[in-house]
Amino acid sequence: MIWLIASGLLLLAAPFVLWPLITHWEPLPEPDADEAR
């Protein structure tokens, strides 16, 4: 029962969590000068 509900909750969370995969063409944040070095 608990695992069933937990799986349901995980399924509910999946679209929210994985949304950036679907919209990967969004402009990405660029590394700033320090990191680029």
Add this chain to the structure above:
Amino acid sequence: MIYAIAGTACLLTGLVLACFATVIAGWSAGRRDAVLARIARRAFYATALAVVGAAAALEAALLSHQFAIAYVTEHSDRSLPTALLASTFYSGQEGSLLYWTLTLTAIGSLALAAVPATRSGVQLHSYATAILAALAAFLLAVLVFVATPFALLEIVPADGLGLNPILRDGGMLIHPPFLLAGFASFAVPFAFAMAALLAGRYDAGWIAQTRRLALVAWGLQTTGLTLGMWWAYHVLGWGGYWGWDPVENVALLPWLVTTAYVHSIQVQERRGQLRAWNFGLVIAAFLLSVFGTFLVRSGALVSVHTFAVSDIGPWFFGLLAAVVAFSLSVLALRSGSLRPDRPIQSAISREGAFVLQNFLLAALVTAILWGTLLPLLSGMLGSARVVGTGYYERVAGPLLLALIVLLAAGPLLPWRRAVPRRLRVVAWPVGGAVLTLAALLVAGVRGPGLIAFPAIAAAAATSLPRLARRHPFRNRRHFSAYLAHLGITLVAAGIAGSHLWQQHRTLVLAPGQSAAVASYRLTYTGAGQRDGSPVETYADLTVNGETLEPVRALYPGGQAVSRVVIRSTPVEDLYIVYDGGSPEQATFDVYINPLVPWIWSGAAILLAALMFGNLGAAAPRREPAGRRAPVPVAVPQ
């Protein structure tokens, strides 16, 4: 039953999501992949939501008296008023651990959302997410497998066991939430500091972010500590507010370390020095908060907070060992790049004062840690030895005095080196100290007060003119720093006054009999009893014409709690404890506590200064969009 199932399912979901966030964030840090970083961050937010769900299930179970759940039975009953019933959420081990997880994931989510990924870099952000998610996963694993708040009872009782009588007070609604949140929030600056080390980023943007996160933790802990002192003063009935109890000590240690950090970070900001030390302080504050939890929860030390003891101690010990090993390895790995830009030129300079302040705070932390650990360490070697309050007072007194002197001198020193003509500014604090000393001598004061109060006056004389010269809004950070110094000066005066000049008398009085304590005349007029749960015996006293009624409450389990009467004036508290007796003869402990109200007002000023200086303050400036270099976008094929 449904609450237990829903709560456990939420915890399990949170655990899976936190593990997922850890792995994905670690992966994205390695690949510097912004899409993966976003997924990890969202998984962390979802973890926070799952924990909110579990917390809501526990709170609903408590409010609707679901005695099938062991935690509800053990910590609440039907007689509790709604507010206290709601607060039983964090009155036991499992609940406070859930609250801790809730705070960590909530503050962690806010920090991840507030610190822009563009500025701090994808890699740094990913490391921070990975560390926060790993900590959340650890706490959720303990909540699911070791100390679950949703364990069920085979036989459902008609009523619960109720809340510990000491906790049945308004203080319960405010002190634990702040202190536990403070403890949990030290993880956030730690995560960002470790992430910066791993990503090799030590720039001004990092300093601004970590400083703000550390100030959030510091503010929560300041509030929690002050409320704890206020509660102990009002409820425990021994005339004081700080007993050097192990739990108080371990709550103070991360606060002291973070106090050192918010000062020494300025040396890094202005002069590029003390980099490794600053990282060490952020790490130490978090380690001490985990260590404190281990000490308190393992039952290794006896304390007034022993109601919170459980078997999760070894787990926290494991976490502590893992965090120590991880932090030291990363620090060692990066030690080469943490060297200062230039050495400190002169000891008589602002940076010299900050180093000395850090040294004094580190000495204080070491001394308190030693006193707290001695029973444990000596117990391992044979007979357990305990240090009393005398040890702490002897060690902490001179160190605190030195810190107050530094509070007077430090802000006057210029950066780099002090030149003699700039040292004329010491006229203010020296003048303040001399005038105070003269006033004290005229008033007939003798003893350590003649050293403490002139030093405190000097600190105030340094802060006040600087405060008056600064525009509160144009110079917010400086203004709030001096306001905070003024607050801490008031706290110091309150501590010194109540400690050095407290008067205590035990009075045994028959009805109609009077006694004088300081300027107060107390007349005992009679006692009575109010039946109920708890049974309350009260004594009526007339003090300077006003009738007061201290109470002694006897709870069904046999535990007696004093309800003290406190009459405050701006300069002192009259504090009366009724110790019981018969209608023919009553015993009272009467304390005159000078300057205690200054502690509460000083702490309030300190917190107001913290909020004024930092709430809504401008975030580190971003580069204008047009000047950013275009970076190729990695699109998965």
